[in-house]
Amino acid sequence: MHTTRRTFMAGAAALGAAASLSPLAKAGASLGLAPKGLRILILGGTGFIGPKMVEAALGRGHQVTVFNRGRTEKRIPFGFEGVEHLYGNRDPKLRADDADPESPLGLTQLEGKKWDVVIDNSGYYPRHVAASAELLAPHARQYIFISSISAYADNSKPGADESSAVARLEDPTVETMGPGGAYYGGLKALCEEAAEKAFPGRATIVRPGYIAGPGDPTDRFSYWPVRCQRGGELLAPGSPGDLMQVIDARDLGLWTMKLSEDATYGRFNACGNSLKWGEVLDACMKASKAELTRTWVPASWLNEHGQDLGLPIWIAPEGEYAGFHSWSNARAVKAGLILSPIERTIQGLLEWWPEEIARRKRVTKQLIDDAAAAGKPAPTLPDPEALKAGPTAEREAAALKAWHESQKQ
Numbered sequence: 001m002h003t004t005r006r007t008f009m010a011g012a013a014a015l016g017a018a019a020s021l022s023p024l025a026k027a028g029a030s031l032g033l034a035p036k037g038l039r040i041l042i043l044g045g046t047g048f049i050g051p052k053m054v055e056a057a058l059g060r061g062h063q064v065t066v067f068n069r070g071r072t073e074k075r076i077p078f079g080f081e082g083v084e085h086l087y088g089n090r091d092p093k094l095r096a097d098d099a100d101p102e103s104p105l106g107l108t109q110l111e112g113k114k115w116d117v118v119i120d121n122s123g124y125y126p127r128h129v130a131a132s133a134e135l136l137a138p139h140a141r142q143y144i145f146i147s148s149i150s151a152y153a154d155n156s157k158p159g160a161d162e163s164s165a166v167a168r169l170e171d172p173t174v175e176t177m178g179p180g181g182a183y184y185g186g187l188k189a190l191c192e193e194a195a196e197k198a199f200p201g202r203a204t205i206v207r208p209g210y211i212a213g214p215g216d217p218t219d220r221f222s223y224w225p226v227r228c229q230r231g232g233e234l235l236a237p238g239s240p241g242d243l244m245q246v247i248d249a250r251d252l253g254l255w256t257m258k259l260s261e262d263a264t265y266g267r268f269n270a271c272g273n274s275l276k277w278g279e280v281l282d283a284c285m286k287a288s289k290a291e292l293t294r295t296w297v298p299a300s301w302l303n304e305h306g307q308d309l310g311l312p313i314w315i316a317p318e319g320e321y322a323g324f325h326s327w328s329n330a331r332a333v334k335a336g337l338i339l340s341p342i343e344r345t346i347q348g349l350l351e352w353w354p355e356e357i358a359r360r361k362r363v364t365k366q367l368i369d370d371a372a373a374a375g376k377p378a379p380t381l382p383d384p385e386a387l388k389a390g391p392t393a394e395r396e397a398a399a400l401k402a403w404h405e406s407q408k409q
Contacts, residue, residue, distance in 0.1 A: 037061055037062060037063065038057075038062045038063070038116040038117055038260055038261065039062070039063045039065070039114070039115045039116045039117075040057050040062050040064050040065070040115060040116065040117045040118075040119060041065045041066075041067060041110075041115040041117070041118045041119070041136070042054065042057075042064065042065070042066045042067070042118075042119045042121065043067050043118065043120045043121065043122050043123065043132060044066070044068055044120070044121045044122030045066030045067070045068060045121070046066060046068055046072040046073050046076065046078050047072050047076075047121075047122075047217070048211070048215050048217055048249060049121055049146070049211060049249050049252055049253065050066070050121055050122075051078070051079075051215065052213075052215070052249045052250050052253030052254075053119060053121070053253040053256050053257070054080050054083060055080070055253065056253040056254045056256070056257045057257055057260075058080065058082070058083070060261070062260075063084075064080075064082075064083045064084070065083070065084040065085075065086060065113075065115065066084070066085055066086070067086045067088060067109065067110060068087065068088075068122065069087065069088070069089060069096045069097065070085075070087050070097070075359075075363050076359070086109040086110065087103065087104045087109060088104045088105065088106055088107055088108060088109050088110070089104075089105070089106050089107075090107075090122060090123065090125075090128040090129075090131070090132065091106065091127075091128055092105075092106035092107055092131045093106060094106065107132060107135055110132070110135060110136065111135070113139065114140065115136070115139065115140045116140065116141050116142070116260070117140065117141060117142045117143075117144065118132075118133075118136050118140045118143045118144065119144045119146070119256060119260070120132065120143065120144065120145045120146060120195065121146040123145060123191045123195075124177075124184075124187060124188070125175045125187060126172070126187065126190035126191050126193070126194045127173075127175065127194075128191075129191040129194040130194040130197070130198065133194060133195050133197075133198030133199060134198045136198075137198045137199055140199075141202065141263065142199070142202050142203075142204060142260065142263060142265070143195050143198065143199040143202065143204070144203075144204040144206060144256060144259060145191060145192055145195040145204070145205050145206065146206050146208065146256075147188045147189075147191065147192050147207045147208075148184070148185065148188045148207055148208060149207050149208065149209045149269060149271060149327055150167075150184055150188060151166050151167060151185050151188040151189040151192060151207055152165070152166055152167065152207075153165045153167040153168065154320075155320055155321050155322070155323050155324045156320050156322045156323055157322070157323045158317075158322060158323040159323065159326055159327075159328050160323055160327060160328060161269065161327075161328040161330070161331065162207075162266075162267045162268065162269060162328075162331055166185075166186075166189035166192070167186040167188075167189050168186055168189070169183055169186035169187070169190070172186075174187070192205045202265060203265060204259055204264060204265050204266065204267075204268070205267040205268065206256070206268055206270045207267070207268065207269050207270060207271075208247055208252060208271065209245050209247060209269070209270070209271035209272065209325075209327060210245065210246045210313055211246070211247055211248075211249050211252060212246040212247070212248060212249065212345050212349070213248040213249040213250055213345050213348055213349060214250075214348045214349055214351070214352035215249060215352065216249070216349070217388075218312075218388060218389060219312070219387045219389040219390070220312040220313050220389045221246055221312070221345075221349070222349050222353065222387070223312050223313075223389045223390035224280070224284045224312075225284040225287055225288060225346045225349050225350050226349070226350070226353055226387060227284075227387070227390060228281075228284045228285050228288035228290055228292055229288040229289075229290050230290065230393070231288075231290035231291045231292050232291075232292065232293070233292075233293050233294075233295055233400055234281075234285075234293065234294045234295065235295060235309070235311075235396050235399055235400050235403075236277075236278075236281055236294050236296045236297065237296075237297055237299060237309075237311050237314055237316075238277060238296070238297075238298065238314060238316055238317075239278075239296060239298065239299075240277060240281075240296065241276055241277070242276070242277040242278075242314065242317050243274040243275065243276065243277065243317060243325040243326050244275050244276070244277045244280045244313065244314065244325055245272050245274050245275070245325040245326065245327065246272045246313065246342075246345070247270055247272040247339065248272070248339070248345045250340070250348075251272075251337070251340050252270055254338070255270065255332070255336060258335075259335065259336075262335075262336070264335050264336075266331075266335075267331075268331050268332040268335060268337075269327045269328060269329050269331065269332055270329070270332050270337065271327045271328075271332070272329070272339055272342075273339055274325055274326045275342060277314060279342075280342055281294065283342050283343050283346055284346055287343065287346045287347055288350070295400060295403070295404075297399070297400075297403050299316035299318070301403065301406070302399075303316075305402060305406070307399045307402070309390070309391040309396065309399055310389070310390060310391055311390060311391065312389040312390050357384065360384035360385070361384045361385070363384070364381050364384040367379055367381060368381070
């Protein structure tokens with residue numbers, strides 16, 4: 001059955017009175033598909049996209065198991081009941097806790113168990129993915145590997161699709177991301193191949209672009225709506241017609257459940273629709289409700305004047321990045337991907353942000369208190385209230401001043 005945006009939204013509205021369901025679970029129940037009670041294993045599950053998948057799965061009536069080292073939930077409460085939690089390490093040679101010789105070794109807690117679907121959203125090295133996929137191949141129907149749009153070798157062609165060539169590494173055995181993450185895409189491509197080799201004809205490769213929404217630990221897209229809330233003069237890089245492509249993590253979570261329920265195999269670009277950069281900033285500014293002015297600064301001027309501000313998400317659509325924010329998502333949409341309007345993503349971020357800052361402050365204080373209790377000097381930690389991405393207010397102001405002065409000449 002093909003689910004349109006109209007039926008999706010109508011279903012969600014009809015379920016609005018179901019107070020026992022979270023908003024994400026309500027949306028999942030509105031897909032118009034009968035829950036099949038799948039047994040789902042998520043390798044990871046406690047970071048950013050993992051909890052969205054867990055929530056969507058529970059909302060669809062599935063049984064969920066998560067497998068990880070148990071570290072992330074010490075910083076970010078997991079908060080789901082009725083979820084089986086297994087521990088170990090993606091590296092078969094290592095333990096869940098390298099400081100505890102009694103902690104589970106490698107994948108041992110997965111042995112002898114069966115699931116319908118495995119969702120791998122924590123695989124970065126092909127050796128690790130091969131180990132889990134080969135172990136689970138006789139005991140699961142489907143392996144969904146969450147890869148990345150970075151797996152492609154070339155970003156210069158606008159509108160490119162899944163037939164594009166993937167990145168290759170000179171040394172396929174390398175287990176480091178390399179300088180500036182240079183090996184990340186090639187490693188993801190090798191991970192895809194490891195999953196497909198272990199699950200021939202039964203693997204699903206999902207290649208997300210930039211993922212945004214509540215829970216994002218990187219602050220990359222979050223920078224823009226949060227920065228707009230500060231008000232003042234906003235440096236807007238590039239031009240209003242530049243493209244921007246992000247996918248809400250909640251949409252990705254729901255769609256992963258549909259891929260599981262429909263037993264959909266193949267390779268898919270899980271990217272949002274290409275939006276105009278000016279319209280995205282308009283939405284951020286409107287949601288912020290702050291006194292704000294916007295100054296467009298061309299990419300050429302930023303480059304010529306050495307103004308590398310580390311502005312996240314946006315990238316000038318030229319040269320090798322001409323197609324970066326315009327990947328085709330047609331195949332994913334045909335397979336049931338439903339995309340939220342950018343306004344929902346922005347609003348969700350702004351509602352989540354205060355509690356996230358409070359959480360970061362608690363974690364920072366706990367780390368300092370733990371060091372003091374152990375008689376150690378206080379660790380050097382980043383300001384928990386500062387954005388992890390984008391320039392400081394001072395750096396942005398300096399660049400704006402330089403831009404205005406250059407226009408007087």
